[in-house]
Structures are given as structure tokens and as C-alpha cells.
Amino acid sequence: MQNRKKITLNSVIVDIIKIYTSTNAKMDVVMAEYFASSNDPFRSGAEAIILQWLRNAALIDEAVKSLCAKRPKNGVLAVLRAAAADIMSGEETRLPKIVHNWVDFAKDRLSKNEVGFVNAVLRRLPEAIEKLRGGSTDAKSLSIKYSHPQWLVEKWINNFGTQKALEILESNQIPSEVFFRKSPAKDADAVFENFRRFFTESKFGGFFKLKNGCWKNVRPLLDTPFFYIQDPSTLFAPRRFAPSDGNYLDLCAAPGGKSRAIADIVSENAKHPENSLLVSVDLSDRIEPLRENIAKISALKTAVVECDILDENLADKLVEQNLPVLFDGVFVDAPCSNTGVLRRRPDARYRLEKSDIAECAEKQLAILECAKNFVKVGGKLEYSTCSIENEENGGVLEKFLSENKNFVLENSEILVPSIENDGAGHALLKRIS
Numbered sequence: 001m002q003n004r005k006k007i008t009l010n011s012v013i014v015d016i017i018k019i020y021t022s023t024n025a026k027m028d029v030v031m032a033e034y035f036a037s038s039n040d041p042f043r044s045g046a047e048a049i050i051l052q053w054l055r056n057a058a059l060i061d062e063a064v065k066s067l068c069a070k071r072p073k074n075g076v077l078a079v080l081r082a083a084a085a086d087i088m089s090g091e092e093t094r095l096p097k098i099v100h101n102w103v104d105f106a107k108d109r110l111s112k113n114e115v116g117f118v119n120a121v122l123r124r125l126p127e128a129i130e131k132l133r134g135g136s137t138d139a140k141s142l143s144i145k146y147s148h149p150q151w152l153v154e155k156w157i158n159n160f161g162t163q164k165a166l167e168i169l170e171s172n173q174i175p176s177e178v179f180f181r182k183s184p185a186k187d188a189d190a191v192f193e194n195f196r197r198f199f200t201e202s203k204f205g206g207f208f209k210l211k212n213g214c215w216k217n218v219r220p221l222l223d224t225p226f227f228y229i230q231d232p233s234t235l236f237a238p239r240r241f242a243p244s245d246g247n248y249l250d251l252c253a254a255p256g257g258k259s260r261a262i263a264d265i266v267s268e269n270a271k272h273p274e275n276s277l278l279v280s281v282d283l284s285d286r287i288e289p290l291r292e293n294i295a296k297i298s299a300l301k302t303a304v305v306e307c308d309i310l311d312e313n314l315a316d317k318l319v320e321q322n323l324p325v326l327f328d329g330v331f332v333d334a335p336c337s338n339t340g341v342l343r344r345r346p347d348a349r350y351r352l353e354k355s356d357i358a359e360c361a362e363k364q365l366a367i368l369e370c371a372k373n374f375v376k377v378g379g380k381l382e383y384s385t386c387s388i389e390n391e392e393n394g395g396v397l398e399k400f401l402s403e404n405k406n407f408v409l410e411n412s413e414i415l416v417p418s419i420e421n422d423g424a425g426h427a428l429l430k431r432i433s
Helices: 009-021 027-034 044-053 057-066 074-089 092-108 111-132 140-146 150-158 162-172 185-194 215-223 230-241 257-269 284-294 315-322 354-374 396-402
Strands: 179-182 199-201 207-212 227-229 247-249 277-282 302-308 326-333 374-387 406-417 423-430
Touching: 009 027, 009 044, 009 074, 009 092, 027 044, 044 074, 057 074, 057 140, 057 215, 074 092, 074 111, 092 111, 140 150, 140 162, 150 162, 150 315, 162 230, 179 185, 179 199, 185 227, 215 227, 227 257, 227 302, 230 257, 230 326, 230 374, 230 406, 230 423, 247 257, 247 354, 257 277, 257 284, 257 326, 277 284, 284 302, 302 315, 315 354, 326 354, 354 374, 354 396, 374 406
Parallel strands: 247 277, 247 326, 277 302, 326 374
Antiparallel strands: 179 207, 179 227, 199 207, 374 423, 406 423
């Protein structure tokens, strides 16, 4: 990293873009490693521009390409990408000032000829971007306009129709709001009163939207057992699971958000929640955040089990901890392609391959086949994904039910992403024999 005295917001943004485009790391990993602490004075401003770039990377690159005879050098391209994202984030009246700011920055980073090139491209770039935004509604044009893989755009058009696909694409370009979920515990309201002014109400019960610039003010809430950062879509499946008195198993549970939601629902629904049990399971490299979250649950009994359910014997591990092997309900929040949360994780769209859908579905089916062994007769099996692809939802269920006649489907639904929520899939099954 360069000398701290020379670091500016512009240099931070450019450096992060260069690091990200030269590695296979996820952006949140790049950001975490780049910044020494969350108090870095440039972090907030950099994140806003970086996320704008990620949401529009293909559009920006296509616009730059249209103005260049050949691909710019990596250092020049990084400056153009960062400047374009800043331009797209600013008001039209500020564009000359934004361009001037980036040209001045280029003078400290690039050669005289490169500075002239950057200046010429940036002054024409807003018009080039708007031209691409006004393109047709064929899959290729939409892929560029909304910076999504063309194969995925084609898939959504085929599955949902052009209008619904457009709505999904448009919602994915809007910055995600931060939601805090408040526990129904009676002590949560008293704690929240001191922080309420930093939030706005939402239409989703128990969820509150964080106001811009208020993160530091509300950070202490996360140290309590009453609050968790979650999108409202994450409660889509747990609420349909509707756990009450009994013993429940949460597979693929890390980092623990859905386990905590299940515990809160039990505390609301059960006559004697203190007699209920929630067992949360995940891989060893994901277990620490899960333990931290489960430690905040007090309304019912809990246990954490470290296990790779596809390669290890979960039943043996449950017995070793004097835990039941059959449960009233088993919750599976399966690893998936994440196509329902591309708004919240914009860089995921660039890592996603067409083959990933089928690979995810194969793994999801294997996990369900494992999960079925822990459901008692009359018990429930809830299957959840943050994917909106049929192959990972209805397709997996169809294969599972065809091979397991002792389970029946009670209800299922795919929640399509919108401005107000992420996307998700859910299915509730019951074991009848």
C-alpha cells in the first residue's frame, strides 16, 4: 500500500478496483483486507463508489470500449472505471466537477499522454453510457445495460417473461438498504427506544431500515441478543416452517441468522419454549460465527455441532453430544447460486457460471437426502434457498419427492427480488411414514 500521506479517496477506489480485477477474491474479502479497520476515513465513501462500479461494470466497460481504439492499460482502465462509477453516482450538475477531480487525480498517477486520454474519454463517457442505457430489450442489450450475464438474462426472460425479468434486473441495480431485525423478546423494545431515531419503519414486521450514515450509532445493538442484520426475505422460510414446542435441527446454519430467527419464532409460538431444543450444524471453518450467534439465544435450549453432513456421520456426532437423532422439524438453508441476492452481492453475478446452477442443484439434493434421515414421522422438513432458479427449487423437490414417497409437499413458493426485498425459494415438506 502506498504512503498514507498520499492516500486519497480516489486512490483508495482505484487501488481496490485494481486488486479485485487482478484476483479471484470476493469484493468483501478485498475490502476487509484493504482496510485496517472499519473506522478508516475513506471506507464509507469508497464502498459507495465501488458498489456502484460493481453494479454497472459491464456497462462501464462497454462504454469505455466504444470510445477507445484499443483496450487501455490496466492502470488507466482502473482510473476510468472508478471515475465512471463516480460519474454515475453524482448529480448531472456536478459532472464537470467530478470529471475535473478525476483528471487532476490522473495527473498524479499517469503519464502526460495518459492524462490527456483520460480527460478526452471522461468528457464523452456520460453520453456513451446513456446511449447504451437506451438500447433495446433483447437479452444482449439488457445484459450490457444491467451488467448481468447474458445467459442469466435469457433464462429469466424465459422463466418469468420480459417484464418481470426487467423488474428483477432493475431492482438489482438499486443499492440495498440495511435492515435490522428486532427480536420479539419483551426486553428488546426497551433497548430499541434509545436507537429508534436512527431507523425508519418498514412494511415487514420486526424489521427496521437503517438511516444513511447511522451505522456507528447503532453498532452496539448487535452486541445484544435482540438484533440481527437481515433482509426481510430471510424470514420467508422460517415463518412458514413455524416451529413451536419441540426439537429442531438447523443444517447449513452458519452464520446463525436463521437459527436465531427460528429461536425467536419458537419463543413466540411455543407454550413452553424453555423445553424446546434447537441444534445448529455447519462446517468447521464456519463454526465460530455460528457459536457466537447461538450463544445469544436464551429462550430455549441450544447446541452447536461441527459436521460436514455430506462426508461425516451426523447421527454419531449427535449421539456423542447426547442429542436426539430424530426431530420435529429439520431446516435446510441450502448453499445455492445466490441469484436471489445479486442486488446485495453484486460481484456474485460476475463469478456465476451457467454450469453452477446444475452443480448447486446436485449438492442441494444430496443435502436433502441427508436431512430426511433426521425428521421424525409427522415432522416437517423445510427447504430454503436464496436462488430464484427452478432447477434449485422445484427441480430439486421433484427429484426428492419421486424417490421419497414418505414425504409430501405441503406448500412452496419462489419470492422474486424487488426493490423491497431479496429473492428466495421455500418449500415445506412433511414426513407421513
